[in-house]
Amino acid sequence: MSAPAPGSAPPLLEVMDVARDYRLARRSMLERSRKLRVLHGVSLKLAAGASLGLIGESGAGKSTLARLVLALEKPDLGAIRFDGHDLAALSRRRRLDVRRRMQMVFQDPYGSLDPRLSVARSIAEPLVSLAAHLGPDERRGSVAAGLAAVGLSPGDGARYPHQFSGGERQRIAIARALITDPDLLVADEPVSALDVSVRGQILNLLMDLRARRPISYLLISHDLTVIRHVTDRVAVIYLGRIVEEGPTRQVLARPAHPYTAALVTAVPKPDPAFRRRPAGIAPEPASPYFARHCPYAARCANARERCRSEMPPLAGIAPGRGVACFYPLG
């Protein structure tokens, strides 16, 4: 493992040219097993204390990328480094340390908590394996502090998940994720299952936590308003490839990739005077394959000959902004 050059801190998280294949079920015994490539040469960097959003349609590979980052799966090609350490080559001790430093919040606050465990036990659970040296008193102290940090009362620890609303359960899940004092929080659609009036409470909580202590977020959402609100940078992923990345507000205000533009214009606005452009009944994306040309060409209104014969690389168009398109929007 090479030490970082002095003076330039390595990013907290570095995804380097990662590909991931899933094996498909065979349709007959005679058939050769087939593979589906769900991520193609994905590279990302996340600085300490920064927050990065991932947007794209279902099936684009967002959640697969999250699972790779959390070392729940291994990439087939490429590497992922966390604080300079390759996740695929960690010693046992280092692996525990890395697990402690990255945590996750899931979409479904109903399915992500064990109904048979009290809230305090659920919150304390990561400590059992990741901070086994803590005594019961220290553990209790951490749980109480965790409950307070997410706006729940100390007495809530003795209650069970079914006694809480969706928003409160998501607070519990966040408290559990923060109990090990992680440097990276991966949140997969953290508010999409919640009612509108409590979404704001959870988003504000995520912002407050970041203001209080240095923590990086990798936030996955198909809700562009959430991404715009919480993240500094965004990567747009289409059929397993990053097609655009850059500062969130720039990318969403002036998308350069036609796909990003389609995502942005598809969102209905809460303004009866606004008229969204009709989307047309374009076909849904075909399943991913080893494309030799732009994967979006089939759905793209601007596609030309070159798009159907060559693969556009992710190229810089401004400082910190990249787009994988031969004919980016102005």
Next chain:
Amino acid sequence: MAVPLLEVSGLSIAAGPAYAPVSLVDDVSLRVAVGESLGIVGESGCGKTVTALAVMGLLPDGVRAVGSVRLDGEEILNAGDEALSALRGRRMAMVFQEPARALNPLRSIAEQIAEGPRIHLGLGRRAAHERARELLENVGLPATRFPPGLYPHELSGGQRQRVLIAIALACGPDLLIADEPTTALDVTTQARILDLIVNAAHDEGAALVMISHDLGVIAEMTDRMIVMYAGAIAERGRTADVFRHMAHPYTRGLFEALPAADALAGGRLRTIPGKVAAPSSALRIGCPFAPRCRRATPRCRASLPPPVAVTPGHEAMCFYPGPQ
């Protein structure tokens, strides 16, 4: 005014045992005219779906409705199964939220679409399948790529939702109720489904009831809207009027809870304190929103606010309606 296509008056719905009924919907009235679209907005448990189910005659066992639901002047609330079966599919149809559960996994999509025309329109097998092909084409599933013999599991969520829309439209209903039809879908798919519903309702001259928690969808899709909270109507009016002069604190709270496109990133979102009221058997006194309301006074907790006119045709059930 002509007889509205759908007229719901004094509809109250309750579940649970008769000695301790849990109120789900409390005295809801609404009307929808031919060619018109009505939006119903609200959060989980506000009674919007159960209101639609009562109109369709699809309330689960043990859930009771009183009041009146008239379709074209004819009373249909608690009408017998036979009468309702004759109406459902032919005169009124509903698109449900979860396309995965609303389709029969054991029958091909064409069979499921053809069922309505065969039963209600008396079409023969061949004619009904021809109609199914045509409907699939109209909802963007052309037979060249989506053979009618496909089964639901072979389709994506968005494709299944289109099949449901094709089923709902198969007999040219007068009333189409769409209950969160795009909640489970990606934004690009959502945009296509919304376009499809609007065009289909327009082409068939159907009235549309659009149920959603998404103010963007309501703003885009509807002429008039109703905001529901805890089983009761909080505000109603022309959609343009309600968005221009949100008068009920709950409507305003819902709107302000959305991160605005031009808001400073990282700024704080306004939130509605507390949590959504759960249905209960407790006797309701006062405004259901009072426990979460910044404007609430003792008066709000003591008596139910009457409808107050904001502009003609736009009213809010609030003692202190207004922008602040």
